[in-house]
Structure formats: C-alpha cells, structure tokens
Amino acid sequence: xxxxxxxxxxxxxxxxxxxxxxxxxxxxxxxxxxxxxxxxxxxxxxxxxxxxxxxxxxxxxxxxxxxxxxxxxxxxxxxxxxxxxxxxxxxxxxxxxxxxxxxxxxxxxxx
Amino acid sequence: xxxxxxxxxxxxxxxxxxxxxxxxxxxxxxxxxxxxxxxxxxxxxxxxxxxxxxxxxxxxxxxxxxxxxxxxxxxxxxxxxxxxxxxxxxxxxxxxxxxxxxxxxxxxxxxx
Numbered sequence: 001x002x003x004x005x006x007x008x009x010x011x012x013x014x015x016x017x018x019x020x021x022x023x024x025x026x027x028x029x030x031x032x033x034x035x036x037x038x039x040x041x042x043x044x045x046x047x048x049x050x051x052x053x054x055x056x057x058x059x060x061x062x063x064x065x066x067x068x069x070x071x072x073x074x075x076x077x078x079x080x081x082x083x084x085x086x087x088x089x090x091x092x093x094x095x096x097x098x099x100x101x102x103x104x105x106x107x108x109x110x111x
Numbered sequence: 112x113x114x115x116x117x118x119x120x121x122x123x124x125x126x127x128x129x130x131x132x133x134x135x136x137x138x139x140x141x142x143x144x145x146x147x148x149x150x151x152x153x154x155x156x157x158x159x160x161x162x163x164x165x166x167x168x169x170x171x172x173x174x175x176x177x178x179x180x181x182x183x184x185x186x187x188x189x190x191x192x193x194x195x196x197x198x199x200x201x202x203x204x205x206x207x208x209x210x211x212x213x214x215x216x217x218x219x220x221x222x223x
Contacts, residue, residue: 034210036214041216042217043115044154044201046210046213087153087154089153097169098169101153103151
C-alpha cells in the first residue's frame with residue numbers, strides 16, 4: 001500500500017527564516033511525486049512534479065528535491081504570502097491513476 | 112479561460128436526500144477526477160474519467176456515481192446522502208500525459 005507522510009504538521013516561521021518541509025513516501029515504483037499549495041477555502045494549486053532521485057525544481061522562493069525515500073520542499077527567506085498548506089502526493093507506476101496524498105503541512109509566516 | 116468551475120459552493124442536505132455536484136472545465140482536458148478532503152486526512156480520489164464515456168472508481172467510490180457525456184462536464188451524484196459524506200469536494204482536470212492537475216474551488220457539503 002502506497003503511503004505518504006508529511007512533517008511537520010504545522011510550521012511557524014518568521015519572515016526571512018528559511019526552513020524545509022518533509023514528505024516521506026513508500027510506493028511500489030514511483031511514477032511521480034507532486035507538490036501542491038492550498039490556500040484556505042480554495043482548491044490545491046500545482047507547484048512541482050519530480051520523477052527521479054536527485055531531481056530538483058525551483059519556483060521563486062521554493063525548491064523541491066527528491067530522494068528514493070523522501071522529498072523536501074525548501075523555502076528560502078519566506079514571506080507572509082507563502083503562508084498556506086503544502087500538500088505532497090505520489091503516483092505509482094503501472095498505469096494506476098490513483099494518487100496518494102499526504103495530510104499536508106500548514107505553514108504560517110509571520111511578518 | 113475560467114479553468115475548473117464547481118457548483119454549488121455550499122450545500123446542506125438531509126440524510127437520504129440525493130444531489131448532483133457539478134464540475135466543468137474549459138481547457139479541453141481529457142482527464143477529470145473527483146476528490147474529497149476531510150480534516151486530518153489527505154485528499155482521496157472518488158472517481159475519475161480519462162475521456163467522454165469512460166469512468167472508473169478511485170479509492171472511495173461507495174455512495175457516489177459519475178458519468179461523462181462530454182469532455183467539459185463531469186458531475187458527481189450522491190445517491191442517498193449520509194452524514195459520513197460531509198466533506199469538501201474538489202474536481203480536477205489535466206491533459207492526459209501531463210502532470211499539472213488543475214483543481215476547482217471546491218464544494219462544501221454538510222449532511223445532517
């Protein structure tokens with residue numbers, strides 16, 4: 001059974017204080033690992049897809065990395081507008097269209 | 112482009128009532144799906160469709176029906192609502208072969 005565990009559940013940062021969110025996963029063959037951002041009362045917004053260990057992707061202050069067991073979402077010098085819940089999901093290889101989502105990390109960045 | 116739209120935004124039902132949650136997309140995406148999001152749990156896939164006339168079950172399909180008569184629309188039907196179906200429902204779409212999935216704004220459903 002595919003599993004995704006995100007940590008921490010909640011994270012409070014001061015503006016400019018860099019940190020990382022963790023997504024640990026077990027999957028029978030990884031087709032892709034996805035990061036989403038979700039603002040309160042809204043649908044998730046796609047951020048990144050990572051396919052293989054060693055891959056990295058960046059978008060503004062966010063950088064996602066991938067190993068064979070986990071992914072990190074690094075947030076550099078965060079701003080209050082980065083406050084959101086960040087979701088991680090994996091999709092197994094083999095043709096299944098059913099992704100497995102983690103519970104998310106709620107990030108609050110204080111000015 | 113409006114992207115993915117969902118109606119209604121909020122709905123209160125009594126146990127046993129039926130209703131249809133509407134989802135539409137104007138991006139000509141073949142792949143559409145329905146998720147539910149509950150506190151303390153990750154998003155869970157209910158049903159999905161890879162094109163008009165083709166649907167399949169996700170992780171939690173019981174109590175829900177779907178059909179896909181057009182590329183644009185993918186309604187979710189609750190046959191006989193139960194309190195366990197109280198949740199926030201999200202519709203999503205993407206192009207087949209692409210990983211970027213676009214989510215709608217959600218429908219908050221309360222079943223009393």
